[in-house]
Amino acid sequence: MNKELVFVCSLSILLPLIAGIIRFKKIPESYYPLLVLLAIGLVNELICYFLFSDKSNAIPTNIYYLIEALMLVWQFRNWRNILKDKRVYQSLQMALVIAWVIDKIVLKNINHFTLYFTVLSSLIIVLLSVNQLNWLITNDRKKLIRNPIFIICNAIVFYFSYQVMAEVFYYFAPEQTLKKDIFGILVYVNLAYNIFLFIAILCIPPKRTFLKPLL
Amino acid sequence: MHSTEENFFKAVIVVSVLLGIVIFYFIISMIKHHRLNVLQYKIKIKAEIETLENERKRIATDIHDELGPILSAVRLQINHLTATHQQDIDIVKKSNKYIDDVLTKTREISYNLLPNTLVRKGLVAAVNEFISKTTELHPLQCIFQSKGTISLSKDQEVNIYRIIQEITNNTIKHAGATLLQIQLYPEKDFVVLTTQDNGVGFDIDTKMTSGKGLGLYNLQSRADVLGANLTYSSSKKIGTIYSFEIPVVPPIA
Numbered sequence: 513m514n515k516e517l518v519f520v521c522s523l524s525i526l527l528p529l530i531a532g533i534i535r536f537k538k539i540p541e542s543y544y545p546l547l548v549l550l551a552i553g554l555v556n557e558l559i560c561y562f563l564f565s566d567k568s569n570a571i572p573t574n575i576y577y578l579i580e581a582l583m584l585v586w587q588f589r590n591w592r593n594i595l596k597d598k599r600v601y602q603s604l605q606m607a608l609v610i611a612w613v614i615d616k617i618v619l620k621n622i623n624h625f626t627l628y629f630t631v632l633s634s635l636i637i638v639l640l641s642v643n644q645l646n647w648l649i650t651n652d653r654k655k656l657i658r659n660p661i662f663i664i665c666n667a668i669v670f671y672f673s674y675q676v677m678a679e680v681f682y683y684f685a686p687e688q689t690l691k692k693d694i695f696g697i698l699v700y701v702n703l704a705y706n707i708f709l710f711i712a713i714l715c716i717p718p719k720r721t722f723l724k725p726l727l
Numbered sequence: 728m729h730s731t732e733e734n735f736f737k738a739v740i741v742v743s744v745l746l747g748i749v750i751f752y753f754i755i756s757m758i759k760h761h762r763l764n765v766l767q768y769k770i771k772i773k774a775e776i777e778t779l780e781n782e783r784k785r786i787a788t789d790i791h792d793e794l795g796p797i798l799s800a801v802r803l804q805i806n807h808l809t810a811t812h813q814q815d816i817d818i819v820k821k822s823n824k825y826i827d828d829v830l831t832k833t834r835e836i837s838y839n840l841l842p843n844t845l846v847r848k849g850l851v852a853a854v855n856e857f858i859s860k861t862t863e864l865h866p867l868q869c870i871f872q873s874k875g876t877i878s879l880s881k882d883q884e885v886n887i888y889r890i891i892q893e894i895t896n897n898t899i900k901h902a903g904a905t906l907l908q909i910q911l912y913p914e915k916d917f918v919v920l921t922t923q924d925n926g927v928g929f930d931i932d933t934k935m936t937s938g939k940g941l942g943l944y945n946l947q948s949r950a951d952v953l954g955a956n957l958t959y960s961s962s963k964k965i966g967t968i969y970s971f972e973i974p975v976v977p978p979i980a
Contacts, residue, residue: 650764653768656761656762666750673746677743685735687732690735697740
């Protein structure tokens, strides 16, 4: 898979981002972490393609992994479920930062791709999504298929499960060509993830404007 | 690629496909179970509310049609007594007053159980009447505004009326508010009901987890029966806001 095709596929992040920008005024504040994450994701893709095209993009990618995990945890916090307790939320954020520092700086160099933080953060995010999905099943009384949180959580489960799998296989793959082929799967998974996010952003109900001047 | 690597890649593909199937099945089964769960919940809650409303209607009718006439007949009989002593005249007067009080109280109870205005003149008239009665009794300024033609079934009207009653009562009891604004208006395929008070607000999470949010659960149950989308927010700055988007065609007929 050549670099241009990978870049074009990664630009699918523009779909949910543009939808988010167009609907920005209508989208409730609770979804802002996701929109910020999409914007940072686009910046990361551009940096990786234009500034790190001929060398390893480990530095921006490693930093992006941390931001992505923190933003998604913030997003889960805004959905007022398992992370509604401020101390639990702050502890989790702190634990992620510590894990990142240990994995990317203490144990290895930030210039290298490492396995542990990516797997740990993906696993935490998948577990948070599963918990949110379980909450929705028991508490939500509307059509799940149009529920943006349901779509986002499923997209997260889908994408991050594949990311864990791909990272593990990538890490243990014996040869460079094989690593690239494994990475190729993640490119298509990422494309599907962005499409799911795009649909979810379109499904976000508009902010309720309360009392209107009547009569 | 060597054969070992080819096999490794095939293993990756197989695991990917299997993972995809598991996730797909996970999502489909979730949606299926959720649909069934929601349907059962709505049928259950609808039956409970219908039973409650029917029982209220029966009690209101019994009080209004049976107890009222009997009390009126008792008063008539007492008034036919020819009392000569001042003491007897006083007793008749007192009895008349007591019977009047009981009659007023039975009318009030009957009205609270099911207002006649709601049955005869519809939702807007009933809410106006309820608001004027409430402001007479409590130091709360209530502003009710409605616009457009609101065409709803009797069941929907009763549920919306109960929602307004519940919110008003909660505002009086807990909010410490001086102003409650209520709006009701049609919007596309919905009827929107919004209320806002200027009270102290409450912490939604604490209320829901402490088991004290019975009023909120009642509102949610009524909203579920109506198939309405309920959103609310509460804080010291803005007071408490409720908004219901009620579909004109109810989900469970």
